[in-house]
Amino acid sequence: MxxxxxxxxxxxxxxxxxxxxxxxxxxxxxxxxxxxxxxxxxxxxxxxxxxxxxxxxxxxxxxxxxxxxxxxxxxxxxxxxxxxxxxxxxxxxxxxxxxxxxxxxxxxxxxxxxxxxxxxxxxxxxxxxxxxxxxxxxxxxxxxxxxxxxxxxxxxxxxxxxxxxxxxxxxxxxxxxxxxxxxxxxxxxxxxxxxxxxxxxxxxxxxxxxxxxxxxxxxxxxxxxxxxxHKQHHSSFQTRFERESLYGWVRVIDNPTLNLRLLTADASTIGAAGLSHGENVLTYQKIVGLIPMLAPDMSKALLIGQGAGHMATNLQHHGILTDTIEIDPAVAEAAQNYFDFTPTGKTIIGDARYEIRQLQGTYDLIILDVFTGGSEPVHLLTKETLSQIHALLSEQGLLALNFVSFLEEGTNIAVASVAKTLAEVFPYQLVFISEPGIDFNDFIFIVSKQLISIDSGTLKPDQSTWLRNRLLNLDQHAGIVLTDNFNPLEYFQANKSEYYRRMLVDSFGTEFFIR
The missing domain is CATH 1.20.1250.20 (MFS general substrate transporter like domains)
Known part of the structure; x- marks a missing residue:
C-alpha cells in the first residue's frame, strides 16, 4: 500500500x-x-x-x-x-x-x-x-x-x-x-x-x-x-484607576494618610502628586522644571515619557508649548483623568524610537524620561537614538534625560555609560543628582550643542544655590558608549532593578503587586 x-x-x-x-x-x-x-x-x-x-x-x-x-x-x-x-x-x-x-x-x-x-x-x-x-x-x-x-x-x-x-x-x-x-x-x-x-x-x-x-x-x-x-491589599492605599494594557498594569493609587496620589506601571512609580494640591512631589521633576530659566527663549518642547504630565504642565507656566510621546494609552488616560493633565501640543501614543523619526521641525527643549517597570527601555538610551534627538533640537536647544541608579561614589558603570554616550553626541553636559548624600538616586543629565551655565539664565539666587548643590562632577571613564549593536545597560542595572523593586515592596507590601 x-x-x-x-x-x-x-x-x-x-x-x-x-x-x-x-x-x-x-x-x-x-x-x-x-x-x-x-x-x-x-x-x-x-x-x-x-x-x-x-x-x-x-x-x-x-x-x-x-x-x-x-x-x-x-x-x-x-x-x-x-x-x-x-x-x-x-x-x-x-x-x-x-x-x-x-x-x-x-x-x-x-x-x-x-x-x-x-x-x-x-x-x-x-x-x-x-x-x-x-x-x-x-x-x-x-x-x-x-x-x-x-x-x-x-x-x-x-x-x-x-x-x-x-x-x-x-x-x-x-x-x-x-x-x-x-x-x-x-x-x-x-x-x-x-x-x-x-x-x-x-x-x-x-x-x-x-x-x-x-x-x-x-x-x-x-x-x-x-x-x-479585586481585594484591597493594603488598607493605607486606595486604588482609583486600574487598567491592564499591552505595556503594563497601570494604576492610580491614593494614600490619604500621606496626602499622596501615585501613578504606577507594573512595579514602578512614574508619577506622584499631593492629594490636596495636585502638584508634583518628585524632586527630579523640580530640577527639570528649572531648565526654562537656563534658556529663557524656549517656546516649544517635546516630552518623551509623559507619565502623569507634570513636566508638561510646568512648562506651560513658562509659556512653552509641549508635544508629548507616551507608549501606553492607559498612562495617558490616567494622566488626564486623575492628574489634571491637559495637553498643550500634540499627544502622540506610540514607541518613541519610531515616533521621533516621524517628527518635523525642531524643539528648544526635549525631555527624555522613560524609566518604567523597574527598568529602562534601553533602546532609547543608545548613541543612535540620541543622534536622532540631536537632529530635532534647535541650535540653542537642551536635552534633559532622567536616569535612575546608584552613585557608588561616582564609580557606577551604568551612570558613567549614559554620560559617556551623551558626550559622544553632545559637546556640553551638566549632571545633577536629585537628593544629595543618598546613594540610590535620580540623575538628571542636561546636554546641549552650546555651552550651558547655571549663571547664564534667569534663576533666582535661591534657585541657583539649590540647583548648584545638586551639581555632580561625574567621571565618564568607567563607562562605555551604548549603541544599538552593544548595549549591556540592563545587565549593569540589575542591582538597581532589584533594589527599586524591594523599595516598592517594602512601601506597599508584596501582595499589592499581585493581580
Missing part, C-alpha cells in the same frame, strides 16, 4: 489539534510575562525566564510524549489535552502564592523559579501532543518523515497565528486572567472533540470521564480566583 500523497487530509482532525495546541503554547508564553511583570517588573530577566522555561517544558514534553506514545494503550491525546487545560485553568489561582513564595530568592532567581513552577506543567502537556500526533499519523516507516514534518509544520503555523491573534486582537480587549481561563476551557473543549475521534482506540465514555473530572477540578478553583482579583 502506498502512502497518501497528502497525509494532511487523511488526518485532518489531528492536524487541527496540533495547530490549536501550537497556538496555545505561544499564548501561554506571551501571557506569562503579564502575570509576572507586575511583581518582578518587565525586564529582560522576565523574558529570558519565560523563553527558557518554554524550551525546557517543550523538551520534556517531546521526550515524555514520545515514550508515552509508544507504550500507551489506555490513554491518548484526550487525556493529555485535558491535563493541559486543567493546568492552564489554575495558573491565575496559583500565581499569587507562587510569587510570594519566590520573593525571597531575588529578582533573577525568583523570576525563573516562579515561571518554572507556573508554566512548566501546561507547556509540558502541550509539548507531548506533537509526538503523539506523529505516532497516530504514521501508518508505516516509509511515511514517518512526511508525517513528522507535517505535524511540526502545522504546529509552528499554529504558534504564529496564536502569537498574532493574541498580540494584535485578543490582548488589547481582554485581561490576561480572562484569557487564561478561556484558554483552559478551550483546551477542555478540544479534548472532548478529540475524544470523539479517538473512540476507535478507546471507549468514548472511558475517554470523556477523565476530561470531565479534570474540568470540574479546575472550575472548582474559579471562585478563589474571583475573590482574589
Amino acid at each position: 502506498t502512502q497518501p500523497l497528502f497525509p494532511l487530509f487523511t488526518h485532518l482532525w489531528l492536524y487541527c489539534t496540533v495547530f490549536l495546541t501550537g497556538a496555545a503554547v505561544m499564548v501561554i508564553e506571551l501571557l506569562g510575562t503579564r502575570l509576572i511583570a507586575p511583581f518582578y517588573g518587565a525586564s529582560l530577566y522576565v523574558w529570558a525566564s519565560l523563553i527558557s522555561v518554554t524550551m525546557i517544558a517543550l523538551a520534556i514534553g517531546y521526550f515524555v510524549g514520545g515514550r508515552w506514545a509508544d507504550r500507551a494503550k489506555r490513554m491518548g491525546l484526550t487525556l493529555i489535552i485535558a491535563l493541559a487545560g486543567m493546568f492552564t485553568l489554575i495558573v491565575p489561582w496559583i500565581t499569587g502564592p507562587i510569587l510570594l513564595a519566590t520573593d525571597s530568592l531575588g529578582l533573577r532567581l525568583g523570576t525563573f523559579i516562579s515561571t518554572l513552577i507556573l508554566f512548566t506543567p501546561s507547556l509540558t502537556m502541550l509539548g507531548m501532543v506533537g509526538p503523539f500526533a506523529v505516532k497516530l499519523a504514521t501508518s508505516n516507516l516509509d511515511g514517518i518523515g512526511a508525517s513528522t514534518g507535517s505535524i511540526y509544520a502545522v504546529s509552528t503555523v499554529g504558534s504564529v497565528v496564536g502569537t498574532l491573534f493574541l498580540g494584535f486582537y485578543l490582548f488589547p480587549r481582554i485581561g490576561s486572567h480572562e484569557i487564561f481561563l478561556g484558554l483552559g476551557s478551550g483546551l477542555f473543549l478540544l479534548a472532548l472533540i478529540v475524544a470523539f475521534f479517538e473512540r476507535k482506540r478507546f471507549k468514548l465514555t472511558t475517554a470523556i470521564l477523565p476530561v470531565m473530572l479534570l474540568f470540574f477540578i479546575g472550575v472548582s478553583l474559579l471562585p478563589k480566583i474571583t475573590n482574589n482579583d
Whole structure:
C-alpha cells in the first residue's frame, strides 16, 4: 500500500489539534510575562525566564510524549489535552502564592523559579501532543518523515497565528486572567472533540470521564480566583484607576494618610502628586522644571515619557508649548483623568524610537524620561537614538534625560555609560543628582550643542544655590558608549532593578503587586 500523497487530509482532525495546541503554547508564553511583570517588573530577566522555561517544558514534553506514545494503550491525546487545560485553568489561582513564595530568592532567581513552577506543567502537556500526533499519523516507516514534518509544520503555523491573534486582537480587549481561563476551557473543549475521534482506540465514555473530572477540578478553583482579583491589599492605599494594557498594569493609587496620589506601571512609580494640591512631589521633576530659566527663549518642547504630565504642565507656566510621546494609552488616560493633565501640543501614543523619526521641525527643549517597570527601555538610551534627538533640537536647544541608579561614589558603570554616550553626541553636559548624600538616586543629565551655565539664565539666587548643590562632577571613564549593536545597560542595572523593586515592596507590601 502506498502512502497518501497528502497525509494532511487523511488526518485532518489531528492536524487541527496540533495547530490549536501550537497556538496555545505561544499564548501561554506571551501571557506569562503579564502575570509576572507586575511583581518582578518587565525586564529582560522576565523574558529570558519565560523563553527558557518554554524550551525546557517543550523538551520534556517531546521526550515524555514520545515514550508515552509508544507504550500507551489506555490513554491518548484526550487525556493529555485535558491535563493541559486543567493546568492552564489554575495558573491565575496559583500565581499569587507562587510569587510570594519566590520573593525571597531575588529578582533573577525568583523570576525563573516562579515561571518554572507556573508554566512548566501546561507547556509540558502541550509539548507531548506533537509526538503523539506523529505516532497516530504514521501508518508505516516509509511515511514517518512526511508525517513528522507535517505535524511540526502545522504546529509552528499554529504558534504564529496564536502569537498574532493574541498580540494584535485578543490582548488589547481582554485581561490576561480572562484569557487564561478561556484558554483552559478551550483546551477542555478540544479534548472532548478529540475524544470523539479517538473512540476507535478507546471507549468514548472511558475517554470523556477523565476530561470531565479534570474540568470540574479546575472550575472548582474559579471562585478563589474571583475573590482574589479585586481585594484591597493594603488598607493605607486606595486604588482609583486600574487598567491592564499591552505595556503594563497601570494604576492610580491614593494614600490619604500621606496626602499622596501615585501613578504606577507594573512595579514602578512614574508619577506622584499631593492629594490636596495636585502638584508634583518628585524632586527630579523640580530640577527639570528649572531648565526654562537656563534658556529663557524656549517656546516649544517635546516630552518623551509623559507619565502623569507634570513636566508638561510646568512648562506651560513658562509659556512653552509641549508635544508629548507616551507608549501606553492607559498612562495617558490616567494622566488626564486623575492628574489634571491637559495637553498643550500634540499627544502622540506610540514607541518613541519610531515616533521621533516621524517628527518635523525642531524643539528648544526635549525631555527624555522613560524609566518604567523597574527598568529602562534601553533602546532609547543608545548613541543612535540620541543622534536622532540631536537632529530635532534647535541650535540653542537642551536635552534633559532622567536616569535612575546608584552613585557608588561616582564609580557606577551604568551612570558613567549614559554620560559617556551623551558626550559622544553632545559637546556640553551638566549632571545633577536629585537628593544629595543618598546613594540610590535620580540623575538628571542636561546636554546641549552650546555651552550651558547655571549663571547664564534667569534663576533666582535661591534657585541657583539649590540647583548648584545638586551639581555632580561625574567621571565618564568607567563607562562605555551604548549603541544599538552593544548595549549591556540592563545587565549593569540589575542591582538597581532589584533594589527599586524591594523599595516598592517594602512601601506597599508584596501582595499589592499581585493581580
